């Protein structure tokens with residue numbers, strides 16, 4: 001699925017609830033910042049940020065929708081097969097100090113970028129390229145190969161963290177200016193937001209790829225938003241708020257499966273009947289927080305160790321179950 005199709009999918013899931021609750025720019029910006037910060041917190045601890053970054057991108061799509069921005073085409077326009085500053089690929093900004101590496105005068109920049117974009121569009125069309133998250137991640141690393149070198153050899157994720165938060169600040173600045181203008185003048189300021197959003201997306205997807213080099217990002221995102229909101233599991237989200245929705249990715253059927261497995265255990269452990277009762281109650285109440293409690297207790301029961309279920313991969317249930325079955 002392309003970036004554009006995913007933007008459309010997220011729009012369909014959240015369109016109504018966003019309208020009902022009047023979610024505005026600040027709402028999306030706030031959650032965008034929060035999810036990116038949580039993702040980097042995971043990276044810092046050596047964990048996988050995929051769940052947080054997927055949510056971050058969903059909020060980024062929300063912000064794009066409010067501003068009438070198509071992320072995919074804006075991204076290609078911002079990076080027309082070259083760096084928008086030095087106009088080269090790989091980027092040569094470190095040599096040119098963000099000036100053109102092509103020996104063209106500064107005033108010709110916009111023209112040159114436009115030409116490159118048109119040419120790039122034709123090439124993509126001819127090659128029938130699918131522009132998905134993985135294409136974007138690999139494409140950014142082709143233009144900016146130093147990202148990986150810096151990450152691996154010098155700064156770790158620090159430089160990406162710094163750049164993402166720098167871009168977040170610039171997004172907020174750009175949309176505040178945009179909102180303060182009369183409708184007739186708004187479109188003049190749209191480009192600025194568009195560029196900042198694309199820059200953030202580029203740094204974010206780059207960090208994601210560097211932390212998870214073997215992950216199919218597109219597949220992960222699509223599984224997480226598999227036509228439904230991952231929190232309420234509805235085609236059209238009905239979440240009352242997004243505050244407590246983090247990590248509620250377990251579905252009732254998944255809980256029922258684990259419960260069925262647990263009932264097959266023969267053990268004298270007095271905690272087992274308590275655990276089964278917990279499942280019974282949770283399935284009756286159909287409460288996500290109770291589901292999470294059940295799983296936490298199950299892991300504690302089976303492994304005598306505690307770890308956060310927030311680290312669950314969306315497609316990891318089979319592995320989890322296998323793990324549980326092996327313990328049994």
Ligand SMILES: [Zn+2]
Pocket residue numbers: 083084085086087088091092093094098
């Ligand atoms: Zn450059």
Ligand SMILES: [Zn+2]
Pocket residue numbers: 229230231232233234236237238239
């Ligand atoms: Zn929902």
